[in-house]
Amino acid sequence: MGTLDWIVFFAFISYVVWDGVRRRSGATDLEGYYAGGRKIPWWAAGLSIMATQASAITVIGTTGQGHERGMGLVQSYFGLPFAMVILCIFLVPYFRSRNVLTPYQLLEERFGPMSRTLASLIFLCSRCLALGAVIYAPSIALSAILNIDLVVAVVIIGVLTTTYTMVGGVTAVIWTDVKQMVVILVGLVIVFGMLLWELVPQLGSFGKVLELAGAADKLGALEIIPENTGLVPRTHAAIAAGIGDPSFWEQKYNVWAGVFGGVFLHLSYFGCDNSQAQRLLTSKNADESKKSLLLSAFAKVPMQAFVLLLGVLMWMFYTVTPQPMLFNSDQIAVAQSVEFEARIAPLQVEFETAHAERKASMLALAKVEGGVTADPVALGRYQTAVAEVDNVRKRARVLVTDEVKDGKAVDSKDTNDIFCRYILAEMPPLLLGLIIAAIFAAAMSSIDSVLNSLSGATVIDIYRRWIRPDCSEAHALRVGKFTTLFWGVVATFTALFFAGGGSIIEMINQVGSWFYGSLLGIFVMALFMRRAGDLAGALGLLGGMGAVLLVHNTVKIEFLWYNVVGLVGVLVVGFVTSLFVKRR
Amino acid sequence: MRGSLNEMADSTEEGTQPDRPPLGSWARIYTLCCVLAVLVMALLYWFSQAFNVQS
Known part of the structure; x- marks a missing residue:
């Protein structure tokens, strides 16, 4: 990296931190700190939702996926627009029917304190574990790009993001996310333009570039007939014994898994994970919240297709120019x-x-x-x-x-290293700094949202509910800022712990998917199972996680389907319990 | 059930007024969203058929 790149990089990072910190004037009470005073415009909340989902590893990893496996990954987003519509119809009006600061507060009103606390604890546990990975993964890339020690990269990302999130609250998170999302998009468009600039003169036309990429089986964006059609999942014992064929449930990328499995995945993530659901509480009313969700519904699939195509073009580039044998x-x-x-x-x-x-x-x-x-x-x-x-x-x-x-x-x-290797070798000065700033932005935009939402659940659902119910607003706000700092420190240390053993990340991602379906299940129960009470809700939640655990240890299915298993588990256990225990 | 959902949907927070939905009604927006999602899938299907050659 040249001097110019460092200047661009530092200028952007300094601006983001300054912009986040200056938003502190809006964070004078809990409503301001966790819901932005309900004054956030829908488009800003919508861009923040997109930025939170577009983590650094998504930007780096998705282009790498495009390079290695083509465009098939786009199918896993096909369920997203339908999930957003379902959320707009059912969950958004429910969330905005009361002035709540976390969606789990509604569960107490509907079921009772047990269900609310359990749901909040599930969110806290799953997100806390995953947050370390969210910091660690981009730190690997940034340490390679910036040629700094991995520990230093983790600490820089952790400290900077925690600082502005702690001071400015969700308003800082959302407005910095907006800038970060813009930089991410600009960065990707620049890389796309650079690739076309190289490829089109050599191969004749953009159509020819696509034809040749397609001839290498890189443009299969939609698989209607699944590779595996058997509907009975294989048990781990059968796999170990070499019996049976892979089932439909083991395949991640086909249109059916993408639409049906994806609907449940995205319903759970955008509707029940506080790091996303919190955005729905920051606009002035339910209609604005719906618009912010629908922004992703319209933009996400085309954007993912674009990022994957960029990875394919990178593969084409490395076909006409010398390619390293190893990228990592x-x-x-x-x-x-x-x-x-x-x-x-x-x-x-x-x-x-x-x-x-x-x-x-x-x-x-x-x-x-x-x-x-x-x-x-x-x-x-x-x-x-x-x-x-x-x-x-x-x-x-x-x-x-x-x-x-x-x-x-x-x-x-080495899928996650391809994008970094490309930009380091091919980007001209100034643009390199901007692209690296975009990767950094993608990392921060995911981390800040999770920190604020973890703090929200800790203060609203735990501290103010169980520890100090009578505390003043000012005291709760101070605790809120402290818990943001606390979660930032925990996340940074967890990421440092990962630095000693990268294979843990995969396990954490798997564990994370055990919880989402259950959280979705409890909200479905809240809406549609009127007879269920607090015990049914709490047992349902435990039953959902138990069902996922059972399936995980018995048969081989893709993690995408764990959300469905969790959801069904909650509904079955909740319904059976409600038959025996009446709602009070 | 329908009654309780409508009740929730209609109960907005104190002091806020619902905006006029884009395109006049939410039903239209949701339909447009689903139709566009299907169109994007159809476009990607056409794209795969037109350019991709399985190896």
Whole structure:
């Protein structure tokens, strides 16, 4: 990074922190601190919702997914617009029917204190664990990009974000999110433009670029017929014994999983996770809240398709220009070590030959008249070359990872490193600083929302409900700021703990998905199961999590479906309990 | 059930007035949102069919 890039980067970060801190004038009471005084315009709340979801690892990882696997990931967002409409019809009017500061407050009114407290604790536990990962993941990328120690990157992100969130409350969170979202979008559009600038002159036209990317099977954005059609999920015992075929429930990316599984995932995330649901409480009324949700409904799928296409174009770029065999800095360092140098050298030669063949076969295919399918021989040559490059890269990753798990060699993917490697090598000065600022912005916009929402649930649902119900507004506000700081410190330390063992992140993400379905279930019960009381609500919540735990340990299904399992578990246990225990 | 949902939907917070919905009614907006979602899926399906060649 040059001086100009550092100036742009520091200018942006300083501006965001200053902008967040100056919003403190609106955070003079709990309503201001956690609901922005109900004065936030719908478009700002809507952009904040989008920015919170677009974490740094989403920006980096989604482009990497596009590079490695094409556009199939976009299908997992297909349920989002429908989920938003359902939320607008049912949950938004419910949330805005009372002046609440967390959605869990409504559960006490409907069920009783047990259900409310349990729901809030579930949110606190799941989010607290995930927050460490939210800081840790972008820190890896930023430490590589900025060439700083991982611990330093974690501390910088943690301290800066905690500072403005603690001082300015949700108003600071939302308005900084707006700027961060704009920078993220501008950054991505610049990268897109740069890629087209390189590719179109070499290949002739944008249509030709798409044709050649499609010929490499990178543009399959919609899979109607699932790869696996069996509806009976396999048990772990059957998988261990090598019996049975993979079921439909094991596949993540097809249109059915995206629409149906995605609806439940997004209903749970946007409706019941306080880090998102809190936005719905910040606008002046229910109609404004609906508009803020619908902004994501209209924009999210096209935006994800755009980001994935950007990853595909990055793959095209690395086909016409030299590509590194390994993208991850640690893997590159291992490959260059004395121990591995001799073993990696033959693979490097093989990779360069395969890469040259991929480029030559692509340029040959580009000259075929009548489209890429007009010459099956040229198409076959190109597809073989594409597969060969992937094969050599995989062998190289396995070699440098040098680890065996369950009898298989571990392949540590470098999907999240591709975007960083590209911008570091290809972006001109000034733009590099801006793009890195965009990655930093994406990290902060996710962390700040979670910090404020964790603090809200702690103060409103726990402290003011159980510990000091009679405390003054000023006292509660001070506690609110302190708990923001507390959660910021916890998150930073959790992220530092992750620095010692990256594999924990996957486990945390899995654990997080155990809770969402249950939270959705309790709100569905609140709306539609009139006979259910506090005990039914609380037991339902526990039953939902128990159902997910049972399914997780018994059969193999994608995490997307855990939300449905949790939801059904809550409703069944809640309903059965309500048959025996009458609502008071 | 319908009654209680309508009750919730109609009960706005004190001192706030509901805005005029975009396009005149929320039902229209929701329909537009779902139709556009299906159209985007159809567009992506066409895109996949037009450009992608499975290897």
